[in-house]
Amino acid sequence: MADDAADHTAPPGAAHAAAPGSNEHRAVAAPDLGSPAAVRDRLADHDYLADTGLSTAIFLALRTQRPLFLEGEAGVGKTAVAHALSDVLGAPLVRLQCYEGIDASQALYDWDFPRQLLHLRAAEAGGVADVNAVEAELYDRRFLIARPLLQALEMSPCVLLIDEVDRADDEFEAFLLEILSEFTVTVPEIGTLRATEPPVVIITSNRTREVHDALKRRCYYHWLEHPDFEREIAIVRVRLPEVSARLAREVAAVTQALRTADLLKPPGVAETIDWARALAALDVHGLEPDVVMATLGAALKYREDQERARRLDVGQLVRQALAEV
Amino acid sequence: MPTHDLATGGSPTNGAARAAVAEPVTGAVALAAALRGAGMPVGPDRVQHFVEALDQLDARDRTDVYWAGRATLCAHPEHITRYDNVFAAFFEGRVADMKRVQPTPVQQTTTVALPVTDTDGSDHPDDEDQTALVANASSVEVLRRRDVASLDAEERRQLERLLARFAMPGAQRRTRRWQPDRIGAVDRGRTVRALLRSGGEIAELRWRSERHRPRRVVLLIDVSGSMTPYADALLRFAHAATRGRQRTEVFSIGTRLTRLTRELSHRDADTAMASVASAIPDWSGGTRLGTQLKAFLDRWGQRGMARGAIVVLMSDGWEREDPALLGEQMARLHRLAHRVVWANPRRARPGFEPLVGGLLAALPHVDAFVDGHSLEAYEHLADVVAGRKEATHA
Numbered sequence: 001m002a003d004d005a006a007d008h009t010a011p012p013g014a015a016h017a018a019a020p021g022s023n024e025h026r027a028v029a030a031p032d033l034g035s036p037a038a039v040r041d042r043l044a045d046h047d048y049l050a051d052t053g054l055s056t057a058i059f060l061a062l063r064t065q066r067p068l069f070l071e072g073e074a075g076v077g078k079t080a081v082a083h084a085l086s087d088v089l090g091a092p093l094v095r096l097q098c099y100e101g102i103d104a105s106q107a108l109y110d111w112d113f114p115r116q117l118l119h120l121r122a123a124e125a126g127g128v129a130d131v132n133a134v135e136a137e138l139y140d141r142r143f144l145i146a147r148p149l150l151q152a153l154e155m156s157p158c159v160l161l162i163d164e165v166d167r168a169d170d171e172f173e174a175f176l177l178e179i180l181s182e183f184t185v186t187v188p189e190i191g192t193l194r195a196t197e198p199p200v201v202i203i204t205s206n207r208t209r210e211v212h213d214a215l216k217r218r219c220y221y222h223w224l225e226h227p228d229f230e231r232e233i234a235i236v237r238v239r240l241p242e243v244s245a246r247l248a249r250e251v252a253a254v255t256q257a258l259r260t261a262d263l264l265k266p267p268g269v270a271e272t273i274d275w276a277r278a279l280a281a282l283d284v285h286g287l288e289p290d291v292v293m294a295t296l297g298a299a300l301k302y303r304e305d306q307e308r309a310r311r312l313d314v315g316q317l318v319r320q321a322l323a324e325v
Numbered sequence: 326m327p328t329h330d331l332a333t334g335g336s337p338t339n340g341a342a343r344a345a346v347a348e349p350v351t352g353a354v355a356l357a358a359a360l361r362g363a364g365m366p367v368g369p370d371r372v373q374h375f376v377e378a379l380d381q382l383d384a385r386d387r388t389d390v391y392w393a394g395r396a397t398l399c400a401h402p403e404h405i406t407r408y409d410n411v412f413a414a415f416f417e418g419r420v421a422d423m424k425r426v427q428p429t430p431v432q433q434t435t436t437v438a439l440p441v442t443d444t445d446g447s448d449h450p451d452d453e454d455q456t457a458l459v460a461n462a463s464s465v466e467v468l469r470r471r472d473v474a475s476l477d478a479e480e481r482r483q484l485e486r487l488l489a490r491f492a493m494p495g496a497q498r499r500t501r502r503w504q505p506d507r508i509g510a511v512d513r514g515r516t517v518r519a520l521l522r523s524g525g526e527i528a529e530l531r532w533r534s535e536r537h538r539p540r541r542v543v544l545l546i547d548v549s550g551s552m553t554p555y556a557d558a559l560l561r562f563a564h565a566a567t568r569g570r571q572r573t574e575v576f577s578i579g580t581r582l583t584r585l586t587r588e589l590s591h592r593d594a595d596t597a598m599a600s601v602a603s604a605i606p607d608w609s610g611g612t613r614l615g616t617q618l619k620a621f622l623d624r625w626g627q628r629g630m631a632r633g634a635i636v637v638l639m640s641d642g643w644e645r646e647d648p649a650l651l652g653e654q655m656a657r658l659h660r661l662a663h664r665v666v667w668a669n670p671r672r673a674r675p676g677f678e679p680l681v682g683g684l685l686a687a688l689p690h691v692d693a694f695v696d697g698h699s700l701e702a703y704e705h706l707a708d709v710v711a712g713r714k715e716a717t718h719a
Contacts, residue, residue, distance in 0.1 A: 035382075052392060053395065053396075056382065056389070056392035056393065056396060057392070059381070060378050060381055060382070060393070060396055063381045064374075064377060064378075066374075071402065103502060111514075111518075113513065113517035113521075114517070116517070116521060117521070120521060135521075138521060166629070167629070206628055206629070207402070207628060208628040208629025208632075210401075210587070213366070216400045217368070217370055217371065220396040220397060221395075221396055221397070221399050221400050222396055223399075223402045223405055264627065
């Protein structure tokens with residue numbers, strides 16, 4: 001359960017990828033990320049198009065082994081940063097999804113009671129010679145279920161994604177702070193477990209709640225914006241090679257216009273990609289009003305928003321976008 | 326995206342900018358000081374991170390310095406605009422001319438810790454003080470029912486002391502966590518642990534029950550012109566309600582929406598009120614309830630702050646805009662929130678009828694409509710929020 005946990009995804013054959021053109025002073029098990037530009041390029045190799053700000057923040061986080069705190073609207077690609085970084089570094093990704101009421105036993109570790117009990121019964125059946133020895137065996141590492149945080153410490157190097165930390169409670173934040181400053185965990189029955197190499201930590205927040213300054217102070221901070229027009233087109237093209245240049249441009253144009261249209265939930269990059277994928281699946285190569293209306297559900301998830309979008313002149317938006325070339 | 330304008334000044338030309346690149350520590354400290362001057366909480370540890378980042382980036386130009394500072398000195402989206410302004414001013418050598426904003430003005434106000442009648446300053450109450458306390462108690466009784474708009478300065482201070490005494494507990498909600506209990510469901514974990522201790526014999530079952538936590542409370546306080554007599558008392562109520570409770574959020578609404586949770590987190594009521602005063606840009610302005618409520622829902626409410634929360638609107642419902650917008654947003658709020666409470670200071674006035682346009686549009690989407698004019702009304706409001714009392718609907 002602990003070591004073969006299905007909670008992480010390791011890119012096949014990517015562990016400890018050798019660095020092409022190796023780093024000058026530090027033997028990291030990662031490719032050469034000696035500058036923000038290198039970070040940007042390597043992320044682009046893995047289909048994540050980062051701007052200068054984000055790549056600088058990632059570079060700093062990697063160099064100084066400090067967590068990166070990402071905030072931004074839903075769907076701007078906060079979680080995708082962690083996935084891309086995991087690909088770039090060739091390190092497995094461990095994800096901790098936060099929710100209201102999450103506590104240490106769900107984030108760190110727990111004991112596997114049924115197995116402990118089975119072990120005890122088996123020992124009894126075999127005739128117990130030394131009661132103390134049996135008791136000691138019960139708190140062996142193999143009965144410990146590693147939850148994401150402990151997994152991340154044991155699996156280093158890895159990328160630890162602490163997703164939507166704003167959903168967790170204040171007490172949990174304080175607990176995180178403790179783990180993130182030491183990268184050690186003390187299990188009373190076993191002892192202190194320490195990461196051989198601190199994981200790369202990405203913390204995301206949707207800002208439903210203000211995260212405590214003490215936690216933020218430990219991190220680099222980056223506010224992710226929606227991408228601009230050209231970058232959004234590039235993102236669609238990179239993620240969905242099957243989408244034609246024309247369709248990518250038109251979808252990006254309409255999405256950008258929708259973002260300024262005072263909606264309940266403006267579409268994020270995730271929605272742009274979903275929408276383009278839906279259109280490609282319908283074998284559409286250019287936006288026509290009726291196609292837009294039929295597929296609007298990929299981009300807008302509120303009835304009010306869809307109604308508002310129906311009142312927009314899609315043909316006009318597309319023509320404008322094309323005129324701006 | 327500020328990268329473009331900032332990147333244009335590739336090589337720094339003036340003294341301050343050169344200092345930031347050539348002498349990172351001096352430059353960083355100077356920039357941090359300028360940011361602090363503009364009210365940003367830039368502590369020494371952040372400055373240290375900034376210097377470290379400059380070093381790591383081997384910062385050579387304005388863009389490097391900009392991003393290093395942004396990743397280390399900012400902690401909120403609101404900080405970014407301020408950072409951009411200060412940064413631009415700093416690099417153009419305008420820092421000295423910048424208008425300095427007091428971060429949190431601490432005003433020296435009258436000390437109100439002692440009972441009003443205690444004039445000799447002795448710690449031991451004598452007979453005279455006893456009678457004074459009795460008199461005081463009955464005046465409290467009267468004060469509880471008085472409209473806060475009609476209080477004189479002395480009564481107002483007394484009200485503040487009384488307000489400071491209670492923190493508003495919210496209604497409870499069930500959590501996903503469990504707590505050990507004597508009844509409830511079988512707690513497998515603890516039962517097995519107990520069983521392990523006794524060598525595998527079923528000793529006794531342990532039980533657990535669901536844990537409950539207070540719901541989040543969101544206070545939206547109208548600070549527009551028509552609410553002027555009440556705004557101070559309402560904000561003090563908000564301060565009192567926030568004390569000792571982590572799950573309370575406070576906003577002021579008028580012509581703008583301002584989040585006051587941070588400002589109200591000062592222990593001392595007067596300090597908190599002073600920083601609230603400097604945070605609210607639109608005291609006694611007009612009312613655009615619909616627009617402001619929409620701003621709240623767009624920026625905070627829908628993302629989670631209003632979800633399952635108890636939202637209290639403290640307003641007289643005077644609306645300068647189309648009431649339809651307010652109605653629409655109230656309906657939206659009602660779908661998100663657990664309960665919506667409207668506290669109206671004018672409700673207790675003789676002959677009050679909810680005829681104001683905004684109020685009429687909003688009331689169908691309100692779970693409880695209560696008074697908001699006196700200490701007694703605030704106590705009742707606290708009970709309604711806690712779910713201890715059913716409020717009378719309009």
